[in-house]
Amino acid sequence: MTDTSPNTGPNTGPLRIGFAGGNATRGWARDAHLPAIRALPGLAVGAVSARDQSLADEAAAVFGAPVAYGDTLAMVRDPGIDIVAVTVKVPEHRAIVLAAIAAGKHVYCEWPLGRDLAEAEELAAAARASDVHVAIGLQGTHAPAIRHAARLVREGAIGRPLNLRVVSPTAGWANEAPPFYAYLQDKRNGATLSSIAGGHTIAVIEAIVGPYADLSAINSILRDTVRISGTDEVVQRTCPDHVLAIGRHANGCVSSLEVLGGLPNTPFLFELRGTEGALTVSGHHAGGFQVSDLTVTATPAAAPQSAHVVAGLAGGPINVAESWAAFEADIRAGTRTVPDFETAVRLTRVLDAIDTAADTGGRVTIAD
Missing domain, CATH: 3.30.360.10 (Dihydrodipicolinate Reductase; domain 2)
Structure with missing residues (x-):
């Protein structure tokens, strides 16, 4: 882990997002989620993870993240993270989503939720049994x-x-x-x-x-x-x-x-x-x-x-920003309106x- 800023204590400002699957050179997280979040004052990038520390450090520099993790599950446990954004490949969704819910984090997971119906049902059951807010990335509906x-x-x-x-x-x-x-x-x-x-x-x-x-x-x-x-x-x-x-x-x-x-x-x-x-x-x-x-x-x-x-x-960030704005509003108001x-x-x-x-x-x- 590389930490350039303290990231602990209760959050009284923007909700802090930990990106599981940050990439400095390409990807939907960089090209769509990042501009969307930067346009929303109630949200901020709190951390980013990648499959090794050097890649995480490179992504953190691009995302403006104060903390970089070479271990996504360690990022999920960071007390300074409010929301885990799951933007990795679909086969990796399950482990990260389950860990995030177990850690009491809100979760925004890219669509598809899982590889098949069994995985989707398992993750939905875990969310249902918790108090966290979850969103699935169907930005077209927003x-x-x-x-x-x-x-x-x-x-x-x-x-x-x-x-x-x-x-x-x-x-x-x-x-x-x-x-x-x-x-x-x-x-x-x-x-x-x-x-x-x-x-x-x-x-x-x-x-x-x-x-x-x-x-x-x-x-x-x-x-x-x-x-x-x-x-x-x-x-x-x-x-x-x-x-x-x-x-x-x-x-x-x-x-x-x-x-x-x-x-x-x-x-x-x-x-x-x-x-x-x-x-x-x-x-x-x-x-x-x-x-x-x-x-x-x-x-x-x-x-x-x-x-x-x-x-x-313009382009990809438009509807992603709409979905993030609605998810933030749900978390703050205690409502559940998003997909x-x-x-x-x-x-x-x-x-x-x-x-x-x-x-x-x-x-x-x-x-x-």
Whole structure:
């Protein structure tokens, strides 16, 4: 551990965040979480950890962290940390989340929560048995456009939702990947096109039109080998790079969802038709719709969507800042409004239903 500032005692100022998985040169924590937190006066970086001390020291210099840990579990036990942000690879989530909850820390965990439903249920049970606040990183649901669209539907602006068409492309899962994304090609790691791009999209679909009741699906591996850029290595892809799902929602709305990899220049499409009107959500980012600044268009014309809670951000940090602002507000007020580990379990069940439907060729009912 490298400590350049005392970090003990009760917190009367900003909530102090310990980053599990800081990286000085790349990564979602550096590129999205860090600018978001710097824009929120009620939050501060309190520590950062990495897989060894030298990497932690490098990350701390970039993050402005007063403490650097080469041991993440030691950081979790730091009495000066209020929130543990879990931004490591998905297979490493479980151990860190369980340790953080046991240490009485609030937890913000990147989506997906775990490698599979069993891990998600285990982590949700641990959170349920504690007094800590937990958040799952489904930042797309915090986008002002998504909240606005959900409010319009809830208030009956387009009548009863009838049918929804969604196309959700992303640059990832193409025919080439950088070395640090090689692990995304292996289904066993739980970080796939289905779970990441599909999960973020389904979370938004359910936020706007309500939960799926049942669905059918086709999973496809269109490119079964992946070149690792800058090397001669070729790895096998064992997870789908194309997902089609046809669903019926609890309110009777029917929906089609297509999730596609390898398409950095294709815009996001979300078209919802109701008995009294329609709305679209549009936007584009190579990293997926959840990273972009989205816009809602409704007919008949509706009130404009609200502005961002945090001004002055662009790209990835926009919706991440919205989610952090809501999580901070929950912790301080004792409320529980943000998507949490129970949300993650529900979403993982939907993803499991897609896999089951694709494997069996049948229609799968989704348990509550």
